[in-house]
Amino acid sequence: MIKTCLSELIGDTPLLKLCVTENGSCVLLKLEQFNPTGTAKIRMARQMLDEAQASGQLKPGGRIVESTSGNTGLGLALLAAERGYSFTAVVDEHASPDKLRAMQAFGAQLVRVGDPGGGLATADRDATAERIASEQGAYWTRQHHNPANANGYTALAAELRAALGDEIHYLVGAVGTGGSLCGTARALKRHARGLQVIGVEPCGSVIFGGPGAPYHQSGTGTPEGAEIGAVVDYALIDKGLTVSDAQAFETARYLARHYGLLLGGSAGGVVYQALREARHAPAHSVIVALVCDGGEKYLDTVFNDQWMADRQLLAPQVHRELEQWLSAAPQARQQAVAGG
Template sequence: MTLVTRVTDLIGRTPVFELATTDTGTRLLLKLEQHNPTGAAKIRMARSMVLDAEERGLLRPGGHIIESTSGNTGLGLAVVAAERGYRFTAVVDNHACKDKLRAMRALGATLVFVGDDAAGDDLATSAREDLAEAMAAARPDAYFTEQHNNPANAVGYYAVADELLADLDRVDILVSAVGTGGSLFGTARRLADLGRPARVIGVEPVGSIAFGGPGGPYWQSGTGTPPGATIGTAVDYTLLDEGVKVSDVDAFATARAIARTHGLLLGGSAGGSVHVALERLAEFPPGSTVVTIVCDGGEKYLDTVFDDEWMGAHDLLDPGMEAEVSALLRQYAPSNRADLVPAE
């Protein structure tokens, strides 16, 4: 065991899980970022953005970090702020997972809700960002990390590519969710810079506007660009080979099926990426190594994605789709999971 003195020293070196393998040798592997502190990938970019701001003189001792967040970025910034002696204010809305909001408070963050109705559950990305920018501008000691347009966001994920290449012979295809874009495009950029480029397939919810098409509401948390929000510069279209949309029903059914067949809890956005990868796995070239970055686990969504009452109330429950995903998981079970059986 390695002795560390900071929680952020525990970032990285997350495991890779083989979920599926075709008869032609194509593998679907999951980079399980929930094994980072805070249970999410975004602590990587939170640390990167703060260290970058310190280097550029934008954050000074005792300063104040402000960010608009749906939860996981805020959790990462709360940890980094606590370690480095900064105040942290998270501008949030009630669309965020309640456990993420509670955890940010527990880590010392101040929460500021947008809008007058704190009981509402609408996604308010644009309003959050406008308020965070205004709050930072009004405080001389404050810095708005502005994750959607901060180059240090993507840089924080360069280590994901390094870790993947240390564990695997190659990465042929990346199929992952696009929220700010940092995790997918930061990883893809580093792979390309190392001379090991991958085919990049971005996944966003139906209703998100990053890949075009009509906007609308969606429930996948921490991913996509809702109508009215600005697509940030962290979404690097020059690296994108294909953009795909996935419904909340399909994303959540996939997460639920994996939980019941493998005992592995994935967040809803990861469920969406895995759904796309599973449905297309047989179409990829034989012997391909396909990787999905699982940005967080499902433990934060026990009262939503994994709660039948909540799912039913929001018309998202689809036992038929869960059965279809379970069948694909059995069809593509790796050789060491030949005993994989349907969930009861």
């Protein structure tokens, strides 16, 4: 079918069977990197603009502003270019340089906050976005509090049900804004009543009540001092887990080297926890991991040996864990690599 604009390519992303455990449980990866911009967040970016247009909050030729660590900004930048809007992205030093360059390629204006060489500055980003919206009359999409964020993943849930029916026993996903996991879970739980939803955040994020600390995972979690958004619906999340930067990044590196899968750093953390959960799941469980980001934007960081070594993130023990977990079903591994 011939498409007429790039946003029509959003969705219908593939499911990949990563492995089948010894007790017959299956770990499936929903590969959202096959969306335009290589991330799930373009789904919610489109929904936020659609709803703002329908309500009259966003006028033709208007300006959009958002505080972003990268992927939401990429989606908004692409859609703004497609629909004739101006877009200002408020960013900090935590964002991947490749994401920033891509937003600029789409015509976005970047406003940088935080200390040069510093990390996450979520509160500063949000305050700056709010000020720009007030001073320039821009529409602030406010992704952490915008219900359209979660609404944007209703179609993702429909894709999972079309492929798997209602036999989905575990849904595992990163929690940043909460949109991808909570939006998908809300739609699935209307049908898959026994579904267990597992949220994954970086060690150092405060969403599930742990102590705050710096972390390198991008586009996920909430740092200490930042507000947890209203899109995070705790009633939908059955279990909250943390994953270290080393566990997340080494999982992404392992999958690249042994499966040819290039996933983002936080996506590596989701897969790590999905595999860990599969070891204890009841026989013949279906476990879906939401892989919300590809790895192409992290070649200078997660997949750079020197960058990893400088931050003391190289962890051979994680490779040994993964080898143990995945080697139990070598035939399933071969089928996964072949797309079987």
